[in-house]
Amino acid sequence: MIDKSALTFSMLRMANTARLPQFKNARGEPAHSQPDGSDWSLGEWCNAVTGELGEAANLIKKVQRGDLTLDDARAALAKEFADIVTYLDILAMRAGVDLGEATVDKFNEVSERVGCNVRL
Template identity: 40%
Template sequence: MRGLTFDALHSANVDRQAAWCPDQTPSLSFRGNELAGETGEACNVIKKLERERHGWAGSRDTLEHLAEELADVVICADLCAITAGVDLSAAVVAKFNATSEKVGLPHRLAEPVPTAPATGAQAVIKDGKIVISIDVDALPLIVSGSCATNEILHGCWKVTDPAEFAKEVCHALNRESEIGTTPVHVMFDRAFLHVIEQGGEGIDQVSEAEFEAEAARLQKEAAA
């Protein structure tokens, strides 16, 4: 995307959707239907352009309208990737390069350089792991924003040494309670609950017997 990066689009989509749908996160099925609808609209414009090119009777359309619909397709594709936890930038590079390799062409895209979005924090799936990252250099801005909008941080605070502050934050995140949980566990529990409450995919409610059997199986695998 000339003049635009996947990271910039990703960050803007995340921020806008948080404001657009503050009380409910759209599901992947909704995003998929949205993408299909926008793709259909783009195809409809192309049909009319082709009709005009052939000189056939019927309604006409414009390249400007096609550009708008194609933009919607790209935006919706990114929203699908966000909802599914897919790194779209890395996926596009991998797919493009794999196709070039398959058909014997030399054209390759450079591997994307991981960067944090404008907010400085992101959660992505990478190499089979959920990776949560915050740019250390973004901590001053994040703390400043938290002081302005978050009731948890009382008073006004300024990060004077991001590197040292980052170490303290890591210690705090890894601090275990009396029952062995950490703030990271609590964060994931809240995320799990949100997914369940929103009817997210990939998880089902089971009976107590099924739960105990699955728990025993998982513990056995972990101990092996």
């Protein structure tokens, strides 16, 4: 286990790479025929990200209409956000993108464009 606040994109990528070949579906069967998840297309991995984002959006909808308070929904939202990041890293990996590097580059590009001196 790691210090949760010390997680890096590299650590997540290593963990996703190690877990993919061991991942089981709800029936206890291997979820992927290829150990790197390449049996799923980019579209299927994108659907996984979008599905988790939809689950987060549904919780936020319930907060906005008053079914739940943000305090009530926070733990479930945290789990959905974690699912989103996990699937997004796998999608990026399958696309050959280093998510950490891409995030730093894009963050700094936007800071430059909007005249902000905050950089990663």
